[in-house]
Amino acid sequence: MNWIRLELPALPENVALVRLAVAALAAQLDFTLPEIEEIRVATSEAFSNAVLHAYPEAAPEQAGASGQTGPGSPGATVTVEARLDGDTLEVSVADRGVGIADVALARTPAYTTLPDRMGLGFAFMESFMDEVDVRTAPGSGTRVVMRKRCAERPEASSDSGVAGSAGGGEAGAGGRG
Amino acid sequence: MEISSEKTGRTLVVRVAGELDLDTAREFRARIDADLDRFGSRDLVLDFGMVSFVDSSGLGAILGRYRRVTEKGGTVVLCRPVDHVRRLLDQAGVSRVIRIHQTLEQAIRGLGQKDAALGGDTR
Numbered sequence: 001m002n003w004i005r006l007e008l009p010a011l012p013e014n015v016a017l018v019r020l021a022v023a024a025l026a027a028q029l030d031f032t033l034p035e036i037e038e039i040r041v042a043t044s045e046a047f048s049n050a051v052l053h054a055y056p057e058a059a060p061e062q063a064g065a066s067g068q069t070g071p072g073s074p075g076a077t078v079t080v081e082a083r084l085d086g087d088t089l090e091v092s093v094a095d096r097g098v099g100i101a102d103v104a105l106a107r108t109p110a111y112t113t114l115p116d117r118m119g120l121g122f123a124f125m126e127s128f129m130d131e132v133d134v135r136t137a138p139g140s141g142t143r144v145v146m147r148k149r150c151a152e153r154p155e156a157s158s159d160s161g162v163a164g165s166a167g168g169g170e171a172g173a174g175g176r177g
Numbered sequence: 178m179e180i181s182s183e184k185t186g187r188t189l190v191v192r193v194a195g196e197l198d199l200d201t202a203r204e205f206r207a208r209i210d211a212d213l214d215r216f217g218s219r220d221l222v223l224d225f226g227m228v229s230f231v232d233s234s235g236l237g238a239i240l241g242r243y244r245r246v247t248e249k250g251g252t253v254v255l256c257r258p259v260d261h262v263r264r265l266l267d268q269a270g271v272s273r274v275i276r277i278h279q280t281l282e283q284a285i286r287g288l289g290q291k292d293a294a295l296g297g298d299t300r
Contacts, residue, residue: 012200019230037230037261044232048199116206116241120233120269127268 002028003083010051010058010076010095019043022082026089029150038128039089039148043080045121046093046144050078052114054097054142087150091129094143100136107134178204179227182212188288189218190281194227197235205238210245219251220288224281226257236269243275256284 004025008014022043023036031039055076081092100106107126112119125132129146136142178195189212197205213221221242225231231239243253256278258266266272278284 012198012203015199016196034261034264040230041232041265044198044230044234048232048234051199117237118233118240118269120236124233124265 001083001085003081006080007077008080010055010078010097012048012051014078015044015047015051018047018078018080022080022091025082025084026148029084029087029089030153031089031148031150035148035150039091042125042128042146042148043091043093045124046091046146047078047080049121049144050093050095050097050142052117053100054078054095056098087152088147089150090145090147092143092145094141096141099138099140100134100142101138103134103136180205180208182208184212184216184218185285187217187219188222188285189213189216189220190222190224190285192224192227196230197228197238198230198232199234202234202238205235206241209242213242213246219246219249221246221251221253222281222284222288223253223255224257224284225255225259225262226281228262229259231262231265233269236265236271239271239275252288254278254284254287256281 002025004021006018006021008017019040023040026036026039058076075096077096079092079094081090081094083090105111107122108119109123110119122132122134125144125146129148131145131147133145134142135145178193178197178201180191180193182189182191184190189209191209191212193205195201209221212218223239223242239255246253254276255266257280258277263272263277266275266277276284276287278287
């Protein structure tokens with residue numbers, strides 16, 4: 001089992017970093033390239049939501065409008081954890097922000113509180129991952145946990161017989177990765 | 178992300194390279210809006226041949242440009258998206274409002290056909 005944990009400021013410029021790290025970990029399982037792309041989008045959506053909504057006083061859109069609060073206020077952080085558990089990737093994106101008052105409403109496709117946005121963040125997460133759990137409480141933050149299972153694929157290569165359990169073959173324990 | 182633009186007649190052709198997300202959408206928006214104003218362009222061609230990633234923030238920025246251009250009577254087309262970007266455009270319904278073309282030439286011709294149709298030549 002492998003995992004990563006990143007704690008970083010809730011800044012737009014960190015979204016590329018986060019999806020890169022999560023995708024690199026996911027690639028250690030046997031996900032297809034289209035599946036890796038789906039994981040990249042879902043991760044991007046979860047982190048972007050935290051940046052946009054968790055810390056209104058530090059959020060880029062509001063800061064741009066008021067010109068007062070700069071981005072990256074101390075404490076405006078997001079914790080991203082990703083772990084491989086057997087054949088499953090689990091990605092958790094947690095903030096300590098304002099929370100979501102109405103999760104069902106927030107998860108409604110095309111619902112958004114911000115202009116020039118599509119309200120498709122949760123729709124993409126749900127469509128691209130097998131499971132999406134949202135735990136939130138007003139004032140104490142939000143944690144989105146997403147899981148995606150890597151389907152077993154018949155090996156077309158020289159390996160004969162049963163491909164064996166996850167962790168066998170090329171994902172050998174001694175490799176440098 | 179890298180953006181380069183070129184004015185041809187009343188059309189602004191914008192070539193985008195890189196990843197279009199929450200971070201880069203700001204530059205995408207600002208640059209295209211500034212160029213549309215500067216050149217007084219009516220139509221917009223988005224060449225996405227070198228775009229490797231788009232998420233809902235990127236789609237929102239694309240649709241924002243679509244609204245801006247169509248409000249003034251112009252047309253937006255997009256060309257050369259890679260497969261996973263194309264799938265996202267389809268899934269979000271963006272390709273129902275913005276026509277997607279395989280090549281830049283087709284995209285520009287697509288605008289021309291619309292002009293021809295408006296001019297009475299329906300071929």
